[in-house]
Amino acid sequence: MTVLVTAASGHLGHLIVERLLARGAAPADVVAGARVPERAQVPDGVRVVELDYDRPETLPAALDGVATLVLVSGSEVGQRARQHTAVIDAAKAAGVGRIVYTSLYRADSSPLPLAPEHVATEQALAASGVPATILRNNWYSENYAPDVERARETGILASATGSGRVASASREDLADAAAVVALDDTHAHKTYELSGDVAWDYTELANAIGGALGREVTYQPLTSEQQLEALQAAGLDEGTAGFVAALDAGIAAGALDSDDRTLSTLIGRPTTPLADTLGALS
Structure with missing residues (x-):
């Protein structure tokens, strides 16, 4: 069974390729798709193909003979629904047997501004008729790398997330x-x-960032208005600042809180503690 992983030169995609091999897949049965194949660093025996979400002409050849497609969501906010739909349509035409898609946690009810494109992709999958598995991922703990660097310099973690909780995973x-x-x-x-x-x-x-850095780090809660002002003062345009503020507002509203154990059940082990990931980032 051939498994193709898209965005295999990215942070998540290359790890999926590695975990497929660790889980017993033969290198010859794994294909790594990348916009620029030369940038994909993959284990020996894994074939690399050109697969560009924005260049539909690259899709048929990349998907030829693929049984399962792991569609890693793109990084270009505002373009992803269109990009993903092009890949889904090409996968259907190529006779791909199943699509695994990396969506957003509770996408269908999430207040986060990232949700609509994921919902649109899930709808495109349903409409395609290709059997699908939807993985609604919570936040990556690695998302906090910039906060670690700011805290290294300032000793402050500032956000408008209030008392909202995040069940992140590595x-x-x-x-x-x-x-x-x-x-x-x-x-x-x-x-x-x-x-x-x-x-x-x-x-x-x-506290976890402080432990990783070996210094005191203090959480500074902001109002949404204060956050918007700070973001724009730091050079973000109004639209980008509003997007970031909306993410924090969603977290404050509980969009990423969870006590679910589906992830650890699937992988057969506890998830990586936040402190371990932050330590690796520091």
Whole structure:
């Protein structure tokens, strides 16, 4: 069974390729798709193909002979629904047997501004008729790398997340889940909400960053208005600042809080503690 992973030169995609092999896939059965194949660093024996979401002409050849497609969501906000739909349409035309898609935690009810494109992609998958497995991923703990660097300099973690909690997981945890379901067709027609085992608030995040850095880090709560002003003062345009503020507002409203253990059940081990990921980032 051939498994193709898109965006294989990216943070999540290359980890999925590695976890497929760790889970028993033969290198010859794994294909890494990348916009620029030369940038994809893959283990020996894994074939690399050109696959560009914005160049539909690259899709048929990349998808030829593929049994399972792992569609890693794109990074270009505002373009993803269109890009993903092009890949889904090409996968259907190529006779791909199943698509595994990396969506957003509770996408269909999430207030986060990222949600609509994921919902549109899930709808395109349903309309295609291709059997699909939806992985609704919570936040990556690695998303906080910029906060670690700011706290290194300032000793402050500032946000407008209030007392909202985040059940983040490491990229490797979520890549492992993608590998598990990609290699087992019994996961077809299923949607999984995937979160880390332990949810934390931003006071706990500040303490964890402080532990990783070996210095005191204090959480500074902001109002949405204060955050917008700070972001624009830092050079962000009004639209980008509003987008970031909307993410924090969603977290404050509980969009990423969870006590679910589906992820650790799928991968057969506890998820990576936040402190471990932050330590690796520091």
